Amino acid sequence: MTRVLVVDDDLNVRDVVRRYLELGGHQVSLADNGEDALRWAAEHQPDLVVLDLMLPGMDGLEVCRRLRRRSTVPVVMLTALGEEENRIAGLELGADDYVTKPFSPRELALRVSSVLRRARATPPRPEDRELVDGELALDLAAHRATIRGAELALTTREFDLLMFLMSRPGEAFTREQLLEKVWGWDFGDQSTVTVHVRRLREKIEDTPAKPSRIVTVWGVGYRYEHGY
Structure with a gap:
């Protein structure tokens, strides 16, 4: 079972994302701020991180930057429709994919599965x-x-x-x-x-x-x- 860390300060978003990812067979952990997310990631090494860019205190871009200093864990960003500059900045920092808010939980679950599938692709001949x-x-x-x-x-x-x-x-x-x-x-x-x-x-x-x-x-x- 893959371990996914969901980082978002909105309780409703965290709950919806958790339910959809669990339905897809993933084990889901939650964090509502960047400091807790980085601490959890260092201790448990998730297979993928779903990361909201608009977090209180340390924003998602800084979280992504610090993750990339020590890990190549796949990152799927959550961004608002009007945050094109932040989205591009996140991709430049090494995020693998993004979904814009408001988003379809089903689309997010499909994106997560796609990123994980490529990260765990069958070794070549x-x-x-x-x-x-x-x-x-x-x-x-x-x-x-x-x-x-x-x-x-x-x-x-x-x-x-x-x-x-x-x-x-x-x-x-x-x-x-x-x-x-x-x-x-x-x-x-x-x-x-x-x-x-x-x-x-x-x-x-x-x-x-x-x-x-x-x-x-x-x-x-x-x-x-x-x-x-």
Whole structure:
């Protein structure tokens, strides 16, 4: 049974989310502030965190930032409709997905299941265990990325996006296609892809402003250039 930590200061939201996630077979713990959430996460190591960005005291962005310093646990954010800047900031900090308030509890439960499914994907076949491009290497079975021998701190979505692009060098994909293939969404905010590409470039490119691996195909989307 997967352990999900739900962090929201609204009692009604916490209760509704808890009931829907428990119906989906998850074990759910609750926190109403950032300090308690971080303490619980450090002690119990949840499989996923549902995190509201508008928390009293320490806000959700700071909670996400501190989680990312010590863990790659998947994070699904809860944001209000008018909080686009905060949503993008959360994605840049390493959140894996988001749902906007007011939200459908069923949609949230589906998003949680999708993120967990990708985080716990079946290991690849032995012949597909590694992707290598010069100094950049992905160990698919270990879910580990390195560049020049140093391990990269990638979130689940960042790893999945990089793996997808590296396994299809030379092919151009639209943001819509990447949302479908990597996120499993048939709808969604395409800026999610843009933010994740930006984060990946900061980690794998020598000069992120002039990328040589993940290049922009103007009017289309992105392409991975093999043989960097």
